Amino acid sequence: MAPPTAVPPGKNPPPTTGQPPAGRPPEPPTRNGQGFGGPLPGLDAAGLAAFDAGRTVFLEVETVEGGLGPIFNEASCIACHRGPAPGGASPRSVTRFGRVTNGVFDPLAEKGGPLLQDHSINPAIRETVPVGANLVIRRQTQPLFGLGLVEAIADETILALAARTSVDGVKGRAAIVTDPASATQRVGRFGWKSQHATLAGFSADAYTNEMGVTNRLFPNENAPNGNTALLKQADRVLDPEDTAARADFELAADFMRLLAAPPQIPLTANATAGKALFEKAGCAVCHVPSLTTAVNGINALSEKAVPLYSDLLLHDMGRLGDGMPQGAATGREMRTAPLWGLRASAPYLHDGRADTVEAAIRAHEGEAVVSRDRFLKLSPTERAALLEFLGSI
Numbered sequence: 001m002a003p004p005t006a007v008p009p010g011k012n013p014p015p016t017t018g019q020p021p022a023g024r025p026p027e028p029p030t031r032n033g034q035g036f037g038g039p040l041p042g043l044d045a046a047g048l049a050a051f052d053a054g055r056t057v058f059l060e061v062e063t064v065e066g067g068l069g070p071i072f073n074e075a076s077c078i079a080c081h082r083g084p085a086p087g088g089a090s091p092r093s094v095t096r097f098g099r100v101t102n103g104v105f106d107p108l109a110e111k112g113g114p115l116l117q118d119h120s121i122n123p124a125i126r127e128t129v130p131v132g133a134n135l136v137i138r139r140q141t142q143p144l145f146g147l148g149l150v151e152a153i154a155d156e157t158i159l160a161l162a163a164r165t166s167v168d169g170v171k172g173r174a175a176i177v178t179d180p181a182s183a184t185q186r187v188g189r190f191g192w193k194s195q196h197a198t199l200a201g202f203s204a205d206a207y208t209n210e211m212g213v214t215n216r217l218f219p220n221e222n223a224p225n226g227n228t229a230l231l232k233q234a235d236r237v238l239d240p241e242d243t244a245a246r247a248d249f250e251l252a253a254d255f256m257r258l259l260a261a262p263p264q265i266p267l268t269a270n271a272t273a274g275k276a277l278f279e280k281a282g283c284a285v286c287h288v289p290s291l292t293t294a295v296n297g298i299n300a301l302s303e304k305a306v307p308l309y310s311d312l313l314l315h316d317m318g319r320l321g322d323g324m325p326q327g328a329a330t331g332r333e334m335r336t337a338p339l340w341g342l343r344a345s346a347p348y349l350h351d352g353r354a355d356t357v358e359a360a361i362r363a364h365e366g367e368a369v370v371s372r373d374r375f376l377k378l379s380p381t382e383r384a385a386l387l388e389f390l391g392s393i
Contacts, residue, residue, distance in 0.1 A: 018153030019225055035263035036344060037085025038147060042300040047258055049363055054255025057248050058086055064121050069239030070234035071117035071127055072212035072222050077252055077309040080210075087259045089345040090122040091352055093140040096324055097133040098107035100191075104324050108133060108378060112225040114324070115209055125234050125296040126223040137322045139192055140210070140352040142337075143345050146261030147190065147341035150308060150338075151199050152293035155187040161288065161311045168370040170285050172313025175328035180204060180217045188327060189312045192296065192350050197259050203253040215242040215249050237239040258300070260343025264307070277382055286336045309339035309393060318366030322350055332366065342392045356382065 027365040039051040058077045060149060062068040073094055074080055095116040099106045107114035111130040120126040129136055155174075162174045165380045175188035179197040181204070184358050186197035196202040201217065208218035223231035242248050267275065287309040296302035314333040321332035329335075334350065342348075354360035366374040375383065 034084045034344060035343065036085055038260050040148065040258050040260050040300040043258060047300065048255045049296065051258040054251045054258070055086060057251040057342040058255045062213055064236060067213040067237045069121040069212040070125060070231065071120045071222055073117055073119060073210045075211060076198040081144055084344050087144040087256065089143040090141045093138040093348060095129065095136065095138055097129050097136045098136050098324060099132055102140055105331065112223065117222060120224065122234055125230050127225050132224060135323055137324055138351045140350065143341055144256050145259055145341055146306070147199060147309065148257035148259065148301055149261060149304060149306040150189055150292055151257060152296045153291050153306060154331065157291055158187045158189065158312050162313055167285050168282050169334060170315065170367045173285065174314045175314050177327045190336060193326040193329035194312065194314055199253040199256050200250060203249040203256065207249040212368045213242050214240040216240055216245055267389065267392055269391045270385045274385035274387065276384045277378060278389055281374040285371065286315060286368065287339050306393065307340055310334065310336040315365045317368065320363055320365045339390060340393050342393065357387055
């Protein structure tokens, strides 16, 4: 189990730097920062219109009158997913907490767990990490580029990867989760723990739990530290709040679905050598270079190569796991993080502990020990080549 973050019970975590105050629009990033943030190639006029409509909602700052809060983490999608273009990552992290007793995890739902909302529309109802929580962890924002392609990968493709013969002791498993958008069992693929299978479910969850904007999939507000009396006093808008025929969470999901993959940099001779070393070290066992989408009603998503460098499976990462179960994942398991666009998503690992890609590799444990140790045995020149390759994909 990962050691808890040093946040005393009854206190809020230290503020994250670089965030605009709630309710104030962040500085608008460029549409194509470093080539990131544009629409999928090959979209027709309707697809481009859906992308633009979704992007508008993604940039929108929620208001109290529109349903923001009463407790929340940020007032817009872009506040967290902002760099180097809308849909990117950021160092913004959220706090999750719970209690572990004799190896059994309790999310402390009656005290507002497991997710802490660190903003509120009224300071008197701001949440704190409750007394009794002995596991407190941070998870940082992940990028959204190319997620429509990831969504379009068939469940069967991911299940086939889980059925592979074990190599170097690596044996990933698919996360089977209930998708709130379809109420069916699907293979999870989004989030640090593969806790979501579709972008509609992922977006609806974020609207309610990160911004406090309820919707038909998640119609109930979070009570401040579980105090329903405080919620009743503070909640100003009838739930659910996001009730348009095409709800905001759906428009935001359209934007994510139609957002292009991270642009790749042409490989130099050194980076090409690094690619061979990446495969020789066994990194590609989990970080599978490319998967293929199934037939899709959107031509730009149909039967396309997806160079994400992930198998989208859960793996036992030993002490690198964050200690917190979620969805189908245990506390030791984490989804294989996609590596595409890695150069634009520092810091690294779920809690942002690694300032560099090399530091992230060195921190790998559990099923990744063998490939990590092969990396460490490379010469400095070879390691530099492998890192240059990772900075190109």
